[in-house]
Amino acid sequence: MDFIPERALVITPHPDDAEVWAGGTIARWVRGGAEVHCVLCTDGGKGSDDPELDSAALAAARSREQLAAAAILGITDVVMLGRPDGELEDTSDFRKALVRQIRLVKPDVVLTTEPYRRNMQWHRDHRIAGQVALDAVFPYARDHLHFGELFTNEGIEPHKTAAIMFWGSENPNTFVDIAPDFDTKMDAVMAHATQTRQRSRADVQAFIRRRAEEAAAAGNSYPEEAVSGLTLAEAFRRVTFRT
Numbered sequence: 001m002d003f004i005p006e007r008a009l010v011i012t013p014h015p016d017d018a019e020v021w022a023g024g025t026i027a028r029w030v031r032g033g034a035e036v037h038c039v040l041c042t043d044g045g046k047g048s049d050d051p052e053l054d055s056a057a058l059a060a061a062r063s064r065e066q067l068a069a070a071a072i073l074g075i076t077d078v079v080m081l082g083r084p085d086g087e088l089e090d091t092s093d094f095r096k097a098l099v100r101q102i103r104l105v106k107p108d109v110v111l112t113t114e115p116y117r118r119n120m121q122w123h124r125d126h127r128i129a130g131q132v133a134l135d136a137v138f139p140y141a142r143d144h145l146h147f148g149e150l151f152t153n154e155g156i157e158p159h160k161t162a163a164i165m166f167w168g169s170e171n172p173n174t175f176v177d178i179a180p181d182f183d184t185k186m187d188a189v190m191a192h193a194t195q196t197r198q199r200s201r202a203d204v205q206a207f208i209r210r211r212a213e214e215a216a217a218a219g220n221s222y223p224e225e226a227v228s229g230l231t232l233a234e235a236f237r238r239v240t241f242r243t
């Protein structure tokens with residue numbers, strides 16, 4: 001898919017999810033002139049097996065890593081909601097926080113995590129974040145009577161997002177060529193040092209590359225996809241909305 005949005009909003013449950021699953025696409029869009037914003041839902045304070053690290057120290061390190069990764073990808077800004085890792089809930093309050101960012105950024109496309117998987121395990125925060133992001137895009141951010149106080153109190157207007165792209169889907173229908181941006185993606189993934197845990201770049205790259213090759217193979221054999229000859233790709237389930 002050759003589409004470059006004018007503005008995109010990335011909604012990521014944890015630090016590093018967006019880089020691992022969609023870092024090449026983000027880099028490609030930024031290189032093509034897109035303005036990409038990011039919302040980080042949790043503080044990532046549980047993502048370590050290092051017994052020396054407590055949650056607060058880990059969260060502080062991970063927020064620094066997230067900012068470094070965002071700078072590498074060319075992301076304009078990262079809004080950190082700071083919710084505790086592993087404790088996302090599908091609440092009106094969380095939905096409103098995402099609606100606020102969607103209405104502020106006014107993206108053409110929201111890039112986020114697939115909530116629905118049948119056959120592969122998925123982190124609870126991914127299920128919740130993906131589902132609340134979907135609901136926030138449609139219909140909550142669109143309809144002015146939902147969270148109308150955002151307009152009456154702060155002048156933040158409703159926004160219709162044209163599409164949402166889910167990473168981590170079992171049923172992708174959209175494939176983005178990331179071969180020219182693969183090294184940038186790797187730089188962004190490696191910025192999350194607490195997650196790569198002393199593994200060498202070559203080890204991490206082998207894993208990331210294999211996944212990109214699998215996505216490329218799926219894209220090359222996907223019947224409705226115009227792009228062929230993919231070598232490294234990222235795969236998404238794209239859902240479009242009437243604007």
Ligand SMILES: [Zn+2]
Binds near residue numbers: 014017123
């Ligand atoms: Zn995650």
